[in-house]
Amino acid sequence: MIKPIMKKITRHFTPENFALKVKRSRTGRGLFTEEAIPRGACIIEYKGRECSEEEQETSNGKYLFETGKNTMIDGNIPGNTAKYINHSCAPNCEIDIRKRRVYVFAKRNLKAGEELNYDYDTEYFDAHIKKKGCLCNKCSPMGTKATTSSPKTAKKKR
Secondary structure (H helix, E strand, O other): OOOOOOOOOOOOOOOOOOOEEEEEEOOEEEEEEOOOEOOOOEEEEEOOEEOOHHHHHHOOOOOEEEOOOOOEEEOOOOOOHHHHOEEOOOOOEEEEEEOOEEEEEEOOOEOOOOEOEEOOOHHHHHHHHOOOOEOOOOOOOOOOOEOOOOOOOOOEOO
16 A cells, blocks of 8 residues: 655745735725735735733734734734735635744635635634624625624734
């Protein structure tokens, strides 16, 4: 019997230079791809300034991202285009954190013109999305609002 050779897929934590554009989306502004992006590609880094422990406890910002057990960044800074990536309960991107830096990867092959999205995690979802109703394509394909909680996948806070 011949055993198949299993290759370990190594992620490259260097965002490629994909053409991305911020424009109007269903939920306000969103980040869209202007070209096809292959599955597994590192699309963009979610950048931010490190937050102090006090800021982590008191901030109500919507761009906070846990980068480790006791570390967090605030992505509401100029130049952080990734902050325009919206939530989806059926995301086409996923987050991977390496050395306290946040990277966005394509979960599947993306077509030109698609809006990038990832699951924001239960804590953020409950604090900011649930009360208004989720507007992602899975929850409201015809514009209806759903209020179900999403599974825990990403680490976006508050």
